[in-house]
Amino acid sequence: xxxxxxxxxxxxxxxxxxxxxxxxxxxxxxxxxxxxxxxxxxxxxxxxxxxxxxxxxxxxxxxxxxxxxxxxxxxxxxxxxxxxxxxxxxxxxxxxxxxxxxxxxxxxxxxxxxxxxxxxxxxxxxx
Amino acid sequence: xxxxxxxxxxxxxxxxxxxxxxxxxxxxxxxxxxxxxxxxxxxxxxxxxxxxxxxxxxxxxxxxxxxxxxxxxxxxxxxxxxxxxxxxxxxxxxxxxxxxxxxxxxxxxxxxxxxxxxxxxxxxxxx
DNA sequence: ACGAATTGTGTTATGTTATTACATATGCTA
DNA sequence: TAGCATATGTAATAACATAACACAATTCGT
Ligand SMILES: [Zn+2]
Ligand SMILES: [Zn+2]
Ligand SMILES: [Zn+2]
Ligand SMILES: [Zn+2]
Numbered sequence: 146x147x148x149x150x151x152x153x154x155x156x157x158x159x160x161x162x163x164x165x166x167x168x169x170x171x172x173x174x175x176x177x178x179x180x181x182x183x184x185x186x187x188x189x190x191x192x193x194x195x196x197x198x199x200x201x202x203x204x205x206x207x208x209x210x211x212x213x214x215x216x217x218x219x220x221x222x223x224x225x226x227x228x229x230x231x232x233x234x235x236x237x238x239x240x241x242x243x244x245x246x247x248x249x250x251x252x253x254x255x256x257x258x259x260x261x262x263x264x265x266x267x268x269x270x271x272x
Numbered sequence: 273x274x275x276x277x278x279x280x281x282x283x284x285x286x287x288x289x290x291x292x293x294x295x296x297x298x299x300x301x302x303x304x305x306x307x308x309x310x311x312x313x314x315x316x317x318x319x320x321x322x323x324x325x326x327x328x329x330x331x332x333x334x335x336x337x338x339x340x341x342x343x344x345x346x347x348x349x350x351x352x353x354x355x356x357x358x359x360x361x362x363x364x365x366x367x368x369x370x371x372x373x374x375x376x377x378x379x380x381x382x383x384x385x386x387x388x389x390x391x392x393x394x395x396x397x398x399x
Numbered sequence: 400a401c402g403a404a405t406t407g408t409g410t411t412a413t414g415t416t417a418t419t420a421c422a423t424a425t426g427c428t429a
Numbered sequence: 430t431a432g433c434a435t436a437t438g439t440a441a442t443a444a445c446a447t448a449a450c451a452c453a454a455t456t457c458g459t
Contacts, residue, residue, distance in 0.1 A: 149435090149437090150436095150437095151434065151436080151437075152436095167415085167416075168325070168417075169415070170453085171415070173413085179438095180438095181438075181439075182438070182439055182440080183417065183418085184357065184417090184418075184419090184437090184439085185437070185438075185439095187417065187418080188436080188437085192436095202329035203320070203331045203386075203388065204330045204386065206416060206417090206445095211336070224375070224378065224380050224382075226380075227383065231421070233378070235374065237370055237371070237374060239333045239370055240367050240370050240371065243364055243366055243367050243370075244364070244367065244387070244389060247364060248351070248389065248391070248407095251351065251360070251394060252392055252394035252397065253351050253353075253389070253392070253393055253395075253397075254392040254397045255351075255385060255387075255389050255390070255391040256354065256390055256391040256392070257390050257391070257429080258387070258388070258389045259330075259331065259386075259388050260371070260385070260386070260387050261330065261386050261392075262371060262373070262375065262380070262382050262384075262385045263382070263383055263384050263385070263386075264380055264381045264382040264383040264384070264388070265377035265381040265383070266379075266380055267380060268380060270379065270380075270381045276406090276407060276408090277407095277408095278407080278408075279407095294444080294445075295444095295445070295446075296444070296445070306409095307409095308409075308410080309409070309410060309411080310411085310445085310446065310447085311408090311446090312408070312409070312410095313449090314445095314446065314447075315407075315408085319407095333416095333444080333445060333446090347414085360436075
């Protein structure tokens with residue numbers, strides 16, 4: 146799967162970043178590369194989300210590169226520290242399983258499932 | 273627990289509504305009651321969220337009244353139809369359990385956990 | 400009952416996030 | 430090489446959320 150220039154720029158920027166980035170963060174960081182307007186960022190993000198190379202953190206309005214090799218099941222789960230902003234992506238097959246079962250029962254056709262656990266990371270909780 | 277006038281207005285509006293409402297939807301609906309500016313809505317919502325009488329649907333930037341009697345575990349889960357916008361709140365204790373275990377292992381202190389399953393409801397998927 | 404502290408309110412202005420609309424360009428394929 | 434789908438650049442605008450300030454109401458200890 147070949148990414149276009151803007152898609153690569155945004156993807157690389159997200160992989161470099163150690164923290165979630167908003168669209169406007171990304172835009173600021175990529176001005177030198179010639180990106181100048183929000184749609185350029187959002188369009189690249191749309192494609193990357195579709196490919197699941199990137200996830201959107203709904204509760205932060207921010208984006209991260211997928212921490213795993215590549216998945217295409219539409220499931221993602223994160224813990225997010227309210228103090229330092231650290232984010233960790235995790236995968237709990239049991240949870241996916243239970244949610245799939247629930248969907249089947251309800252005849253709901255799931256496309257994407259997002260889990261966001263907000264609180265305090267080990268480091269911040271210690272203080 | 274006693275709600276103030278604005279909090280009651282917003283809460284009632286959300287309970288009446290059969291669909292998730294954005295803050296600006298609520299504002300429009302409550303102009304006749306004297307509410308005129310976004311902060312009045314957002315402040316009421318903040319309080320209602322804190323009491324968990326209301327939930328925020330992160331992926332929609334919208335709000336719903338809690339479908340359950342009252343819970344205070346910070347945990348909520350929804351299915352959201354991308355076609356008709358219908359939302360269903362559900363509760364899967366097993367999932368809460370697994371996520372709690374994961375948090376414990378990671379020494380992550382969870383405050384609120386949100387699950388949003390997006391896709392197509394039974395009715396919309398049939399067509 | 401009094402004053403202080405806290406909480407809620409009303410309002411204006413502003414900040415942040417995301418999309419619409421339209422013109423142009425690029426790459427593929429019939 | 431014409432047509433089509435996809436990508437890009439740009440300006441303008443829409444949608445969502447908060448900051449800051451003045452004032453009113455409520456709570457609580459004395
Ligand atoms: Zn991932
Ligand atoms: Zn932290
Ligand atoms: Zn609830
Ligand atoms: Zn539906």
